[in-house]
Amino acid sequence: xxxxxxxxxxxxxxxxxxxxxxxxxxxxxxxxxxxxxxxxxxxxxxxxxxxxxxxxxxxxxxxxxxxxxxxxxxxxxxxxxxxxxxxxxxxxxxxxxxxxxxxxxxxxxxxxxxxxxxxxxxxxxxxxxxxxxxxxxxxxxxxxxxxxxxxxxxxxxxxxxxxxxxxxxxxxxxxxxxxxxxxxxxxxxxxxxxxxxxxxxxxxxxxxxxxxxxxxxxxxxxxxxxxxxxxxxxxxxxxxxxxxxxxxxxxxxxxxxxxxxxxxxxxxxxxxxxxxxxxxxxxxxxxxxxxxxxxxxxxxxxxxxxxxxxxxxxxxxxxxxxxxxxxxxxxxxxxxxxxxxxxxxxxxxxxxxxxxxxxxxxxxxxxxxxxxxxxxxxxxxxxxxxxxxxxxxxxxxxxxxxxxxxxxxxxxxxxxxxxxxxxxxxxxxxxxxxxxxxxxxxxxxxxxxxxxxxxxxxxxxxxxxx
Numbered sequence: 460x461x462x463x464x465x466x467x468x469x470x471x472x473x474x475x476x477x478x479x480x481x482x483x484x485x486x487x488x489x490x491x492x493x494x495x496x497x498x499x500x501x502x503x504x505x506x507x508x509x510x511x512x513x514x515x516x517x518x519x520x521x522x523x524x525x526x527x528x529x530x531x532x533x534x535x536x537x538x539x540x541x542x543x544x545x546x547x548x549x550x551x552x553x554x555x556x557x558x559x560x561x562x563x564x565x566x567x568x569x570x571x572x573x574x575x576x577x578x579x580x581x582x583x584x585x586x587x588x589x590x591x592x593x594x595x596x597x598x599x600x601x602x603x604x605x606x607x608x609x610x611x612x613x614x615x616x617x618x619x620x621x622x623x624x625x626x627x628x629x630x631x632x633x634x635x636x637x638x639x640x641x642x643x644x645x646x647x648x649x650x651x652x653x654x655x656x657x658x659x660x661x662x663x664x665x666x667x668x669x670x671x672x673x674x675x676x677x678x679x680x681x682x683x684x685x686x687x688x689x690x691x692x693x694x695x696x697x698x699x700x701x702x703x704x705x706x707x708x709x710x711x712x713x714x715x716x717x718x719x720x721x722x723x724x725x726x727x728x729x730x731x732x733x734x735x736x737x738x739x740x741x742x743x744x745x746x747x748x749x750x751x752x753x754x755x756x757x758x759x760x761x762x763x764x765x766x767x768x769x770x771x772x773x774x775x776x777x778x779x780x781x782x783x784x785x786x787x788x789x790x791x792x793x794x795x796x797x798x799x800x801x802x803x804x805x806x807x808x809x810x811x812x813x814x815x816x817x818x819x820x821x822x823x824x825x826x827x828x829x830x831x832x833x834x835x836x837x838x839x840x841x842x843x844x845x846x847x848x849x850x851x852x853x854x855x856x857x858x859x860x861x862x863x864x865x866x867x868x869x870x871x872x873x874x875x876x877x878x879x880x881x882x883x884x885x886x887x888x889x890x891x892x893x894x895x896x897x898x899x900x901x902x903x904x905x906x907x908x909x910x911x912x913x914x915x916x917x918x919x920x921x922x923x924x925x
Contacts (some may be wrong), residue, residue: 461518465506465644467872468525473502474826477530481541493674493716496666499659499736500709504740507636507811508789514639515613521643563919567682574689582658585699590650592701600627601703602653604635609642621799629798631790633702633743642676653701660706662828664906665689667709669862671716672913675723675860679920684913687846688906692836697902703745704899710741711751712906715867718759719914728778735779739786746801747878747903749790752783754873758866766862806886814885823882826893832868834901846912856917873906 474889475495478487509524516524591598603626607618619628634656668688673681684862688694698705717734721727738755741748755775763772804810813819835842856865887893 461522461644464522464643465525465641466738468529469502469506470498471502471722472505472525472532473498473500473524475529475536476501476505476736477733478534479532480727480729480736480836490670490674492666493670496670497713497733499663500706500713500740501736503637504633504736504743504786505654506640507633507743508786510608510636510640510643511632511789511793514608514611514615518643518646521640532904550857563923564679564682565695567679567919569687571669571682571686571689574686575820578665578695579662580688581695582661582699585696586654586658589699590654591925592653592704593696594700596703597653598700600630601634601701602638604628604630604632605642605653606636606637606648608632608639609648610791616797621800624799627802629746629794629801630703631743631745631748632793635742647873654699657699657705659703660709661694663711664698664705664709667712667716668906668910669713671720671910674720675914676918678692680913680918683919684909687842687909691842691905692838693834693902694905695899696836697899702899704902707741707744707748708903708906710737710744710748711871711903712910713737714741714751714755714790715863715870715907715910718755718866719860719910723860723867726867731775731778734780735782738779742783742790743786747768747874747900749870750858750877751870751874752787754877755815755866755870758869758873761870762862762866802886803881803884808883809886812886819883819889822889823893826882826897827879830897830901835905846909850912850916853917853919853922855915857915857922864911864914867907871911874904875900 474494475784477494481490481494498854505528506525510521513521515522547865585593604618611618621628636652637656641656642648645652665685665688669681669685672684694705707854712738714734717737718731721734727854738748738752742752756779759776759779760772763775767775831843832841837845840895878897880892882889882897
């Protein structure tokens with residue numbers, strides 16, 4: 460019963476947070492699919508923060524803390540909605556829709572439904588076959604950190620020691636703290652918790668991609684985008700691996716979807732603030748999230764300052780930064796007071812030598828090019844090649860969200876460039892490091908890349924009508 464209460468409370472907390480940021484006076488049911496897709500990840504992010512500051516609390520006090528956070532958010536939501544006047548206009552629930560679609564929509568909907576059923580079945584089979592995760596990082600990093608938080612009580616910090624560098628004790632704690640939070644409610648370290656959390660992030664990412672495209676480009680485009688993601692074998696594999704890359708891809712995509720919806724006409728400081736929260740949660744999920752947060756802010760400043768001026772840019776950036784600040788303060792506390800120094804800068808004397816070595820640039824470039832063609836574990840034809848061919852067939856069609864697309868593309872480009880730089884200075888063998896991690900780094904940006912791709916290309920019905 461306590462565990463069920465925790466699940467309900469987590470979902471409701473995330474939903475209230477999302478509704479609190481949504482433009483008003485739109486009803487709570489507006490954009491319900493998108494809000495539902497966001498609430499799981501946001502709720503888990505909040506639960507992780509609550510547990511991070513209370514690992515030694517008893518179950519009753521932890522319940523009280525969870526209820527207090529939910530209660531405060533709910534009171535603020537009720538108060539804000541009663542304060543809004545009817546003159547506060549908001550864009551319609553659907554910013555841009557496609558035409559009726561004719562015979563295309565049932566076929567695309569059927570393909571999406573079949574892909575969803577097949578992916579759900581494959582994910583369930585893999586989750587049962589690998590209850591403790593599929594790979595070293597699952598049990599040696601994420602679940603291990605969760606066990607330190609769950610078992611450690613007042614001495615939980617001892618688990619993040621430089622004496623066990625192979626567990627990467629400097630990694631952020633969104634996943635471990637969320638897992639330990641539910642373990643506290645269950646009273647045991649059940650394998651079901653990390654497995655279910657992994658599935659929530661995986662299918663919330665699909666729902667987020669589908670609902671975001673449905674709002675901006677219509678259902679036909681949403682069916683196509685969702686099917687491409689579900690048909691990516693590597694996404695389904697990693698979705699049940701209990702690694703942190705799919706959760707990170709969820710927060711990347713959430714930030715980009717929210718910004719694109721905002722820039723398409725549903726302008727509201729709340730959407731910008733929620734994008735800041737999701738970007739902050741990305742930084743709390745993995746170290747790569749800090750890079751993405753910096754990249755999305757920098758890209759937004761560069762694009763908006765150039766086109767709209769610095770005053771407008773400040774108004775559009777400040778809500779994001781203020782909303783991300785509390786999470787960033789938590790990360791700073793963890794990095795300074797709990798975690799040891801990271802391994803990437805363990806040998807600073809050799810950094811300049813590595814940066815001036817052309818062989819490292821060439822090796823990294825080669826791996827990037829190869830991974831671009833073979834990413835996803837597709838059968839016969841890589842997904843990147845299929846999308847490129849589809850683009851040349853249907854052509855380009857950009858709507859009122861062009862600035863959002865430019866900002867997002869620049870942010871993802873800066874993120875990938877940052878990954879490239881990390882490989883140049885890695886203290887590990889560069890070929891081993893590339894071979895063991897580059898495909899997962901590409902996966903982090905893959906859902907966002909699919910979303911942006913189907914924002915840009917022409918819809919199927921308009922292609923046939925041309």
